[in-house]
Structure formats: C-alpha cells, structure tokens
Amino acid sequence: MTVSDRTYFTLRRLHSLSGVVPVGVFLLEHFFTNSFAVQGPDAFNRAAEHLAEIPYVVLIEVFGIGLPILFHMVLGLVIVTTGQANAAKYRYQNNWMYLLQRVSGLFLVAYILYHVWTTRLSPEVMRGETDLFGMMSDDLRSPGLFAFYVLGVIAASYHFGNGLFGFAIHWGLATGRRAQRNVARLGLAVFLVLSLVGINSLLAFVHRPVRLFERAPETKVVEHPPLPAPAPPGGTR
Amino acid sequence: MPRTAIELRIKRQDGPSGPPRWEEFSIPWRAGMNVISCLMEIRKRPVTKQGAKTSPVMWEASCLEEVCGACTMLVNGTPRQSCAALVDGLPEGVITLEPLTRFTVVRDLIVDRSPMFEALKRVRAWIPIDGTYDLGPGPRIAETERELSYAFSRCMTCGCCMEACPQYNGRSEFLGPAPIAQVRLFNAHPTGAMNAHERLEAIMGRGGLVDCGNAQNCVEVCPKEIPLTEAFGELGRQTTVLWLKNLLRR
Numbered sequence: 064m065t066v067s068d069r070t071y072f073t074l075r076r077l078h079s080l081s082g083v084v085p086v087g088v089f090l091l092e093h094f095f096t097n098s099f100a101v102q103g104p105d106a107f108n109r110a111a112e113h114l115a116e117i118p119y120v121v122l123i124e125v126f127g128i129g130l131p132i133l134f135h136m137v138l139g140l141v142i143v144t145t146g147q148a149n150a151a152k153y154r155y156q157n158n159w160m161y162l163l164q165r166v167s168g169l170f171l172v173a174y175i176l177y178h179v180w181t182t183r184l185s186p187e188v189m190r191g192e193t194d195l196f197g198m199m200s201d202d203l204r205s206p207g208l209f210a211f212y213v214l215g216v217i218a219a220s221y222h223f224g225n226g227l228f229g230f231a232i233h234w235g236l237a238t239g240r241r242a243q244r245n246v247a248r249l250g251l252a253v254f255l256v257l258s259l260v261g262i263n264s265l266l267a268f269v270h271r272p273v274r275l276f277e278r279a280p281e282t283k284v285v286e287h288p289p290l291p292a293p294a295p296p297g298g299t300r
Numbered sequence: 301m302p303r304t305a306i307e308l309r310i311k312r313q314d315g316p317s318g319p320p321r322w323e324e325f326s327i328p329w330r331a332g333m334n335v336i337s338c339l340m341e342i343r344k345r346p347v348t349k350q351g352a353k354t355s356p357v358m359w360e361a362s363c364l365e366e367v368c369g370a371c372t373m374l375v376n377g378t379p380r381q382s383c384a385a386l387v388d389g390l391p392e393g394v395i396t397l398e399p400l401t402r403f404t405v406v407r408d409l410i411v412d413r414s415p416m417f418e419a420l421k422r423v424r425a426w427i428p429i430d431g432t433y434d435l436g437p438g439p440r441i442a443e444t445e446r447e448l449s450y451a452f453s454r455c456m457t458c459g460c461c462m463e464a465c466p467q468y469n470g471r472s473e474f475l476g477p478a479p480i481a482q483v484r485l486f487n488a489h490p491t492g493a494m495n496a497h498e499r500l501e502a503i504m505g506r507g508g509l510v511d512c513g514n515a516q517n518c519v520e521v522c523p524k525e526i527p528l529t530e531a532f533g534e535l536g537r538q539t540t541v542l543w544l545k546n547l548l549r550r
Contacts, residue, residue: 068504068505068506068508069504069505069546071505071506071510072504072505072508072510072539072543073543075510075511076510076540076543142513144471145467145471145472145473145474145511146466146467146469146471146472146513147466147467147469147471147472148466149464149466149517152377153464153517153520153521155515155516155517155520157514157515157516157517158466158515158516158517160515161466161513161514161515161516162466162515164513228514229513229514231533232514232529232532232533232536233510233512233514233536234536234537234540235533235534235535235536235537235538235539235540235541236537237533238530238533238534238536238537239530239533240527240529240530242533243529243530243533
C-alpha cells in the first residue's frame with residue numbers, strides 16, 4: 064500500500080500522538096483501576112463496575128481505546144520493518160532505548176491481543192457477570208502466565224515512558240540536547256513508577272500486594288454520631 | 301611496548317558487484333603514521349603479509365586534515381576519517397580497515413557517497429540568490445545564531461552518521477541525518493528562510509524527518525560534533541507548525 068507524502072506525514076504524526084492520547088492516557092487509567100485490586104476483590108470489582116457504568120462506554124471503548132491501539136499497532140509493525148537495529152555495534156544508551164522500544168512494541172502486540180481476548184472479548188466475559196478479580200486470580204496463579212503478565216506490564220510501561228521521549232522530539236517540544244536528555248529521564252521515571260504500580264496490582268490478584276501509602280488496616284472507620292438537630296430559628300448566633 | 305611493524309587487515313573488493321575478500325599486510329612502523337600513510341606504504345609495495353603479490357589497495361582522500369570527508373571508512377569497525385586516525389592512537393594489534401557498509405562499494409575502500417548529494421538536492425540545501433541583478437548585501441545575522449549555524453555548516457557529508465543510523469538502510473527510504481540537518485542550517489539563514497517551507501515540505505514526505513527513530517547514534521559518531529539531534533527537534537517543531545498551518549488553511 065502506498066500513500067502520498069502528505070498522508071504519510073499525517074499518519075506518522077497520528078501514530079506518535081495516539082501513543083500518548085488516547086492510548087497512553089488509557090494505560091494510566093488502566094493501571095490506576097487495576098490498583099484497586101490492592102484493596103481487595105470487592106474494591107476491584109466495584110471499580111470495574113463503575114467503569115462499565117460510564118455513559119457511551121462501548122463507543123469510548125471502540126473509538127477511544129480499541130481502534131487507536133489497533134492503528135498504533137499496525138503502523139508500528141510497519142515502522143519496525145524499516146529499522147536495522149545495531150546496538151551490539153554502537154553501544155550508546157539511546158541506541159539501546161531505540162531497540163527496546165521496538166522489542167517492547169512487538170511483545171505488546173502479542174500480549175495485548177491475548178489480554179484483550181481473555182479479559183474483554185471472550186464470550187464468557189461478553190455475557191457479563193464474570194467475577195473479574197476471581198478470573199485474574201485464577202490465571203495469575205499459573206507461574207508462566209504470571210511471568211507473561213509481568214513482562215506485559217514492564218513492556219507497556221517502558222514503551223509508554225520511552226515513547227514520551229520520541230514524542231517530545233518528533234513534535235518539536237524538546238529541541239535542545241539538555242531538554243531531550245531530561246525528557247528521556249522523565250520517560251525512564253514514568254517507566255519505573257508504572258512498572259512498580261503494575262506489578263503490585265498483579266501481586267494483589269494473587270493476594271500478595273505490597274501495601275504502601277495506605278491507611279493502616281487497623282484504622283477504624285469512625286462512627287459519626289448523628290448530627291444534632293438544627294438550632295431552632297432565632298437561636299443564639 | 302611501541303610497535304615495530306604495523307599489521308593491517310583490509311576488506312577488499314574489485315568492483316561494485318565483486319565479492320569481498322580479506323587481505324593482510326605488514327608494514328614497517330614510522331613515527332607519526334596515520335591510516336592513509338599506511339595505505340601509501342602498501343601502494344609502494346603491494347605484497348601481502350603472506351608474501352603474495354597483489355594489486356595496490358584503493359582508497360579516496362583529499363584534504364588530509366579531516367574537513368573533506370572523502371577518506372571515511374571503518375577503522376577497527378568505527379566509521380571515521382582515516383587521515384585523522386593516527387596509528388599510535390589506535391589500540392595495539394591488527395588494524396582492520398573496511399569500506400562503509402551503507403554505501404555501494406566502488407572499489408576496495410572507496411564507496412559511492414552520491415546518495416547523500418542526491419538527498420541534499422532533494423531537501424534543497426542551498427539558498428537561491430541567482431538573478432539578473434545584484435540583490436545587494438544580505439541581512440545581518442545575530443552572533444548566537446551565527447555560532448549555531450557554523451556548527452551545522454561544518455558538515456562534510458562524510459557519511460559517518462549515515463553509517464551508524466539504524467534507520468538508514470536498504471529497507472528504508474530515510475534520507476539520513478546529514479542531509480536533513482542541513483535544512484536546519486539553511487532555514488535559519490535570514491535569506492534562506494524565505495524558502496523554508498520548500499525545504500520542510502521536502503522532509504515531510506516518505507524518507508523524511510518522521511523516519512528518524514531517535515536512536516541518536518548520529519550525534520555520537522559525528523566527527524565534527526554537529527548537534528544533529530537538536531536539528532531534528534527544531535525541525536520537528538518547524539514541520540509541526542507547517543503541518544498545522546496546512547491543515548487549517550486549505
């Protein structure tokens with residue numbers, strides 16, 4: 064398939080943009096929602112139900128998440144074929160990052176297809192009334208699948224974090240050498256934080272989450288005494 | 301331990317289609333030799349280390365002071381100018397010489413770098429001032445801008461950045477770092493800026509700026525330390541603005 068030069072530029076820019084908005088934003092939301100698993104099965108299933116109640120949810124899922132990911136994937140696969148990685152010969156940090164961006168992308172194609180099928184599109188889930196937490200919990204008890212999911216979390220975090228670096232240069236946001244270096248560092252920080260958050264929710268599905276920055280479990284919810292009746296009109300003020 | 305002899309291993313090829321072969325040479329060491337003077341020594345007596353007569357190794361060189369780029373080759377696997385590769389500065393052991401791999405070999409160490417020239421033509425890396433009358437002196441350029449432009453003007457199309465770029469290869473139409481960075485140079489010139497959009501349009505198509513993968517090897521291997529990746533960021537900004545203008549104005 065050949066496209067005009069103008070279309071090619073637009074497609075490449077949309078590829079870069081779609082990685083951040085909406086796919087990147089969805090990734091952040093997804094990791095945030097998954098983190099409810101740290102609070103237990105009920106909290107996670109409630110969060111999932113809340114998402115299902117969003118108005119126009121199917122439209123958002125199809126046009127705001129599914130199709131953009133598909134577009135990013137297909138064009139990404141085309142882009143991968145134009146490169147010839149040479150990090151073994153030119154061992155510079157950014158060259159490794161370039162290679163890992165492609166490797167993580169390729170892995171994510173397989174991972175996302177599997178993940179979306181099993182947790183969203185399979186007939187069982189489509190019928191609704193699935194205990195999503197229980198399903199994930201069963202899956203992740205298998206060490207092989209757990210490792211596959213950990214790799215998926217790491218790949219997605221890296222691809223998004225380092226993708227921000229490419230995004231900033233492609234769109235001309237970071238032009239100076241120092242600015243570009245800082246964006247690369249920011250990207251690596253995003254990668255680390257998202258990886259830890261993502262892996263912690265995976266641990267939560269097998270009931271072994273690391274609980275940090277949360278209310279201590281022994282904290283009791285204070286029973287508020289009933290509010291006093293409103294003062295009669297004309298009272299002291 | 302100082303060398304007494306210089307051992308060289310050279311990848312040779314009789315013509316563009318000929319199969320490559322390796323030949324080894326051993327020549328006496330002299331003080332201050334560079335790779336070019338080694339090759340001149342071989343030319344004087346084209347006999348391999350094993351004692352077999354062979355043809356003189358062909359190479360290309362012009363300025364011999366690292367400003368023309370003609371003698372660029374892989375010295376111990378690294379793309380660089382062989383005139384500036386001093387033997388005493390290289391690690392002990394055999395010195396390996398190969399032609400650049402991203403260009404067609406003409407013969408031995410000589411490659412055809414004309415794709416870079418064609419790319420410079422495609423991106424219109426010049427300032428059109430020819431006419432029928434004297435246009436008078438051009439506008440003055442601020443010192444800070446001149447300093448930055450000077451950095452880009454040092455590009456000698458040697459091909460090191462093209463050699464190291466993972467996006468410049470037979471599978472891709474990418475024009476390569478060096479020609480694209482020249483757009484940054486000519487667009488910054490006050491007279492050249494009048495045709496800025498033409499150069500930007502030329503790098504907005506297939507093989508243009510968007511095919512850069514930000515591996516940033518180019519800036520690492522550039523012998524002239526040209527801030528190539530800063531040019532790509534700046535040109536990213538310029539093409540973004542032009543793209544939006546085109547979207548909204550037509």
